[in-house]
Amino acid sequence: MNDLSAFPITQKWPATHPDRLQLYSLPTPNGVKVSIMLEETGLPYEPHLVSFSTQDQMSPEFLSLSPNNKIPAILDPDGPGGKPLALFESGAILLYLADKTGQLIPQDAAGRYETIQWLMFQMGGIGPMFGQLGFFNKFAGKDYEDKRPRDRYVEESKRLLGVLDGRLAGRRWIMGDDYTIADIATFPWVRNLIGFYEAGELVQIGNFPQVTRVLESFVARPAVARGLNIPARS
Numbered sequence: 001m002n003d004l005s006a007f008p009i010t011q012k013w014p015a016t017h018p019d020r021l022q023l024y025s026l027p028t029p030n031g032v033k034v035s036i037m038l039e040e041t042g043l044p045y046e047p048h049l050v051s052f053s054t055q056d057q058m059s060p061e062f063l064s065l066s067p068n069n070k071i072p073a074i075l076d077p078d079g080p081g082g083k084p085l086a087l088f089e090s091g092a093i094l095l096y097l098a099d100k101t102g103q104l105i106p107q108d109a110a111g112r113y114e115t116i117q118w119l120m121f122q123m124g125g126i127g128p129m130f131g132q133l134g135f136f137n138k139f140a141g142k143d144y145e146d147k148r149p150r151d152r153y154v155e156e157s158k159r160l161l162g163v164l165d166g167r168l169a170g171r172r173w174i175m176g177d178d179y180t181i182a183d184i185a186t187f188p189w190v191r192n193l194i195g196f197y198e199a200g201e202l203v204q205i206g207n208f209p210q211v212t213r214v215l216e217s218f219v220a221r222p223a224v225a226r227g228l229n230i231p232a233r234s
Ligand SMILES: N[C@@H](CCC(=O)N[C@@H](CS)C(=O)NCC(=O)O)C(=O)O
Pocket: 028, 029, 030, 031, 052, 057, 069, 070, 071, 072, 088, 089, 090, 091
């Protein structure tokens, strides 16, 4: 029996299956990266909903594991050395799960670093820039009269889409024939930009045919379709 009681997060979100990896998340573009990864790998896990409407991410129990008050976070009862491992930051979690399962990352050193490079491109570029564009186009920032902040993020998002489009030309996925954690990190954000953020026209998404082609292949994967709705919203 795995004892996770030393982790305060389990007081607010008790583990029904303490032998399984515990996921604390919400189906947002960062959250679904991890649920999609878990669905793709087949690793047994137990999802817990962290609701923003009740500010769960600010609770002391959540902050004890994820001090940056952001989802997703995990608690693996069977971490390195057989000891529990707690992790936050979606990029770190994807990398950890790829190493743990030996899946969705090339095993050769050069391919591994190239995949990490594109993972970092998403973490440092696509995620933050698309997120700002969402704020200025769909949320509170849309009411600002001065459109220069919005336009700055539109231009930067277009530039990033251009880089991604160039990379995908002649490739099935970001790493060629291999579907990897770089795709799992990137395409939930592209989907969100066009869908939830309603910014497809603004960034002229039609100018990036490789990106839209791969997005279609991504959302057609059964594990992606499942992961996009995990944890189920109440
Ligand atoms: N760099 C972090 C970003 C995570 C992030 O921004 N999560 C958002 C949801 S997509 C969040 O938890 N927001 C809650 C808040 O800011 O209070 C990661 O990739 O894990």
